[in-house]
Amino acid sequence: MDTQELIKVITEEVVQSLNTKCPIGEKCGGCAGEFHCASQRPDDVQNLINVGASRVGAGLGIPDVGRSLAKYIDHTLLKPEATPQEIKKICDEALQYNFASVCIQPSYVGLAADLLRGSSVKVCTVIGFPLGSTSSAVKAYEAQLAEKEGAHEIDMVIHVGALKSGGYDYVEEDIRSVVKSVSQGTIVKVILETALLDDNQKIKACELAKKAGADFVKTSTGFSKGGATASDIALMRRVVGNSMGVKASGGVRNQQAAQLMIRMGASRIGASASVKIVDDSTSGSTSGY
Numbered sequence: 001m002d003t004q005e006l007i008k009v010i011t012e013e014v015v016q017s018l019n020t021k022c023p024i025g026e027k028c029g030g031c032a033g034e035f036h037c038a039s040q041r042p043d044d045v046q047n048l049i050n051v052g053a054s055r056v057g058a059g060l061g062i063p064d065v066g067r068s069l070a071k072y073i074d075h076t077l078l079k080p081e082a083t084p085q086e087i088k089k090i091c092d093e094a095l096q097y098n099f100a101s102v103c104i105q106p107s108y109v110g111l112a113a114d115l116l117r118g119s120s121v122k123v124c125t126v127i128g129f130p131l132g133s134t135s136s137a138v139k140a141y142e143a144q145l146a147e148k149e150g151a152h153e154i155d156m157v158i159h160v161g162a163l164k165s166g167g168y169d170y171v172e173e174d175i176r177s178v179v180k181s182v183s184q185g186t187i188v189k190v191i192l193e194t195a196l197l198d199d200n201q202k203i204k205a206c207e208l209a210k211k212a213g214a215d216f217v218k219t220s221t222g223f224s225k226g227g228a229t230a231s232d233i234a235l236m237r238r239v240v241g242n243s244m245g246v247k248a249s250g251g252v253r254n255q256q257a258a259q260l261m262i263r264m265g266a267s268r269i270g271a272s273a274s275v276k277i278v279d280d281s282t283s284g285s286t287s288g289y
Ligand SMILES: O=C[C@H](O)COP(=O)(O)O
Pocket: 076, 078, 103, 220, 221, 222, 223, 227, 249, 250, 251, 252, 270, 271, 272, 273
């Protein structure tokens, strides 16, 4: 199937999916019956567990959509002016809401690891962030150090310029250098910065991330203009299949948007508006972009 056909099929799938409700109903651990989600397909859940996203479906029987959504969410604070007090606050919130992880700058990994020790909330950090243009050796060292200080999950940014100029070997090796620098149990997510890519480049980046042995592909840093869109999530899920996770991040601001992303194939949501997403069931724009 060529790229244009693929995009057409995915667009049809997106439209169809928007009209489909989860057949499991209120016992669905992913959505409590409110929307179509990955939890309806046992193979998907097993595959996601295999890549470390064992929180998917872990909330079986929880009838509350907000609480169920929390298990998908990386509670994120990446702004440069974030203080230790704010890191402490998001760690407290992560424990209270049972978010999948806190996603924070590398310099705060040790602090978050101390605060979350003994809980199920993981420590996620970002590498080569937000530009992705640091050298592979620096990214690998940064990831290794973060793991040593307590990070369980590593979200690395690709070299966007290398991808756009056809430097596919470089991009693949850049990702692989990070994957190889951490232990097998540490999850590596690859941030594509989709807003800067065309569809062909998004497809290529997903293929390279998969070849390099990463666990997830992720849309955005939240620093470029543009973030997660439903069609990008559907495209990414389609390209990587069920053996990898897909993380929707950037501009996911409310429950409706988070549900839509999961419906399109996201197995994780990265958001700074996490508490609002879980608490607030009011509808609105499905994405800031
Ligand atoms: O990695 C995740 C993003 O930084 C979150 O972006 P956001 O602040 O738009 O939710």
